[in-house]
Amino acid sequence: MLEGINKIGDLEWEVPIGYVANMRVPGRFFLSRALAETLEEGAVRQLANVATLPGIVKHSLAMPDIHWGYGFPIGGVAAFDMTEGVISPGGVGFDINCGVRLITTPLSEADLAGRKRDLIERLFAAVPTGVGAKSTLRVSNRELSEVMVNGARWAVERGFGTGADLARCEEEGAMPGADPDAVSAKARQRGAPQLGTLGAGNHFLEIQVVKEIVDPEAARVFGIVEGQVCFMVHCGSRGLGHQVATDHLRILESALGKYRIQLPDRQLACAPVDSPEGRAYYGGMASAANYAWANRQVIMHEARKVFAEMYGIDYDEMRLVYDVAHNVAKFERHDVDGAQAEVCVHRKGATRAFGPGAPGIPHAYAAVGQPVLIPGSMGTSSYLLHGTTTAMQKTWGSTCHGAGRVLSRSKAKKEVRGKELRLQLAEEGILVRASHDSVLAEEAPEVYKPSHEVVRVVHEAGLSGIVARLNPLGVIKG
DNA sequence: ATGTGC
Numbered sequence: 001m002l003e004g005i006n007k008i009g010d011l012e013w014e015v016p017i018g019y020v021a022n023m024r025v026p027g028r029f030f031l032s033r034a035l036a037e038t039l040e041e042g043a044v045r046q047l048a049n050v051a052t053l054p055g056i057v058k059h060s061l062a063m064p065d066i067h068w069g070y071g072f073p074i075g076g077v078a079a080f081d082m083t084e085g086v087i088s089p090g091g092v093g094f095d096i097n098c099g100v101r102l103i104t105t106p107l108s109e110a111d112l113a114g115r116k117r118d119l120i121e122r123l124f125a126a127v128p129t130g131v132g133a134k135s136t137l138r139v140s141n142r143e144l145s146e147v148m149v150n151g152a153r154w155a156v157e158r159g160f161g162t163g164a165d166l167a168r169c170e171e172e173g174a175m176p177g178a179d180p181d182a183v184s185a186k187a188r189q190r191g192a193p194q195l196g197t198l199g200a201g202n203h204f205l206e207i208q209v210v211k212e213i214v215d216p217e218a219a220r221v222f223g224i225v226e227g228q229v230c231f232m233v234h235c236g237s238r239g240l241g242h243q244v245a246t247d248h249l250r251i252l253e254s255a256l257g258k259y260r261i262q263l264p265d266r267q268l269a270c271a272p273v274d275s276p277e278g279r280a281y282y283g284g285m286a287s288a289a290n291y292a293w294a295n296r297q298v299i300m301h302e303a304r305k306v307f308a309e310m311y312g313i314d315y316d317e318m319r320l321v322y323d324v325a326h327n328v329a330k331f332e333r334h335d336v337d338g339a340q341a342e343v344c345v346h347r348k349g350a351t352r353a354f355g356p357g358a359p360g361i362p363h364a365y366a367a368v369g370q371p372v373l374i375p376g377s378m379g380t381s382s383y384l385l386h387g388t389t390t391a392m393q394k395t396w397g398s399t400c401h402g403a404g405r406v407l408s409r410s411k412a413k414k415e416v417r418g419k420e421l422r423l424q425l426a427e428e429g430i431l432v433r434a435s436h437d438s439v440l441a442e443e444a445p446e447v448y449k450p451s452h453e454v455v456r457v458v459h460e461a462g463l464s465g466i467v468a469r470l471n472p473l474g475v476i477k478g
Numbered sequence: 479a480t481g482t483g484c
Contacts, residue, residue: 095479132481190481201479242480327479409482 001036002044011461015048015060020264023051029062029075030461034453038406039066043073049264050078054272055085057336057343061395063350064457065449067404070094071267074349077398079334080273082342086261087278088270089252089285091346093327094245096285097292098203098236100373101169101323102384102470103300106313107229109209112473116431119207119310120474124433126302127205129478133197137298144192145180151290152323155297161304162316165297167362169323170352170370173293175330179283183240184247187284191240191291196298200478202402202443203235204375205303208382208470218368218386218467222321230470231307232382233299234375236327241288248281273344282329289328296323321384322362322371326351326401333359334396345396353387353399353464361387372464374455375402377448378432378440378477379425382470383455390462399464403451409442416441431474439478 001007006014008028015027027047031039043066050072051060057079066075071090080086112119128135139147147154152166152173166172198205210228213219224230237244252269255277256262261270271277304318329346336343354361354370361370369387376382380403391397407415418437421444425432434440459466 093479098479131479199479200482203479236479239480246480 002039002041005044011457015044020045020048020052022264023048025051025056025059027051027060029066030064030457030463032064032453032457035064035449035457038449040068043068046071046073047076049268050076052264053086053088053268053270054261055081057081063398063400065349065400065402065404065454069348071265072346072348074404075400076348077346077350077395079343079345079396082273082344085273085344086270087273087281087329087344088268088346089245089249089281090267090269091348092285092329093348094242095236095327096241096244097289097325098327099292099296099323099325100232100234100375101296101300102230102232102321102373104223104319104321105229105231105307106317107311108227109229109473111311112229115310116474119306120431120433120476122306122310123205123303124476126306127299127476128197129476130435131200131478133199133478134193135196137196139192139195141188144188147195147294148180148183148287148290149178150174151293152297155294160298160301165320168320169293170325173297173323174290175286177282178286178290180287182280182284183244183287187240187243187247190243191238194238194240195295196302197238198235198299198478199238200439202377204475204477205299206232206475207473208232209473210468211381211471212469214466214468218465221365221368222371222384222467223319224321224384224468231303232375233296235296235299237288237292238295240291244284244288248284252277252281285329289325293323322373324351324373347398349401350398351401352397353391354397355387355389355392358387358392358397372399374400374451376451376472377403377445378443378475379428379430379445379472380451383466384468384470385455385464385466388462388464391464395463399458400454403448403454405447406449407447412442412444412447416444430472432477434477443477
């Protein structure tokens with residue numbers, strides 16, 4: 001472990017006050033010895049830097065998938081007081097409400113046999129992928145405002161899915177407080193033609209099979225059985241969210257002097273939660289988050305359509321298990337020094353993991369806690385977990401979001417050949433379809449930390465409990 | 479992640 005870090009539990013580490021100057025609270029992170037080998041000193045410094053921000057409550061936290069990011073580390077979680085504290089785009093990330101949803105089907109792996117290539121090709125044709133991907137869906141400026149306020153509900157009202165889906169989304173697919181007026185014309189311009197598109201990088205639409213049930217009782221509650229074919233959508237708010245982050249970072253940077261905020265790193269630009277600039281960022285961020293929920297709802301519907309046409313199954317036989325956000329800031333009530341208080345929780349590459357009985361989770365899941373979805377990297381397992389009481393106590397009800405990169409995109413491109421990788425995965429029975437083989441190299445399994453180890457740590461640390469492991473059968477990527 | 483980089 002790095003010098004100056006204290007071990008405070010089997011998988012828990014403390015960054016003491018003084019690790020960097022002006023820390024208000026200690027840092028804490030969760031990590032195994034195996035993951036410690038790839039821990040970046042810069043990411044720990046970022047975790048400590050977050051602890052210098054005004055109004056931070058309890059600890060600056062990071063999950064075991066911690067790695068170096070913009071300002072805050074990815075895998076970072078931090079809560080701020082509603083009157084003394086700040087809100088920061090660096091604590092959310094550029095891809096606002098990047099998230100994951102999981103949908104079950106009544107099919108088994110054997111039902112796909114022989115038609116899997118056809119299925120992948122049809123899904124690839126139905127869902128636009130790639131950096132600049134544009135949708136066939138056209139939304140007017142007024143409709144885009146409705147998307148930003150109503151999120152997944154807008155999509156359902158337009159015929160993409162049903163009302164039952166909304167009850168299976170975090171925030172029911174639309175967080176409150178969205179302010180479309182805090183979204184620039186440029187952000188609208190980028191977002192309008194992209195609704196219903198997957199994007200690029202680690203985003204994917206994947207066909208999976210439930211390979212292993214670890215917690216039978218929770219699996220029953222979530223409606224998952226071994227051998228079942230599912231599909232998973234991992235994407236975010238596309239160019240719209242990126243532009244909202246860019247616009248508000250600039251605004252917040254120029255307001256730092258006004259609020260006499262001194263930062264160890266300009267990338268931590270922020271404003272008081274309760275200030276015009278802070279409220280504007282929140283309103284823009286919530287708008288982008290809701291756009292992302294609508295985006296995943298549209299993509300899910302297009303995928304359901306393909307499955308329905310190919311296998312003659314009904315739409316309501318393809319049930320949404322849950323949809324989680326892993327890049328967002330929210331106002332939530334938590335225990336602070338023995339009393340309930342509202343705080344502004346930032347989760348950046350971290351997933352909400354509310355435990356049994358927590359408010360805001362579907363009634364049907366109340367007994368086991370909310371579903372937590374951890375996407376694997378290309379060719380590796382994804383996981384379904386449940387939230388816990390321990391997470392409520394230790395991490396503001398948060399857990400990891402997946403595996404962090406260990407190799408930069410440029411290094412990955414030098415070391416991996418996309419076509420070879422595609423052929424190798426095909427031999428393992430995993431069909432990959434992307435616009436170009438070259439984009440696959442950047443997403444090769446070996447350029448990411450092993451997600452099973454990250455998941456093992458959050459399970460062992462009690463931040464969430466493993467319910468099931470899902471293996472990829474086919475994937476479409478940007 | 480991103481109309482990919484000052």
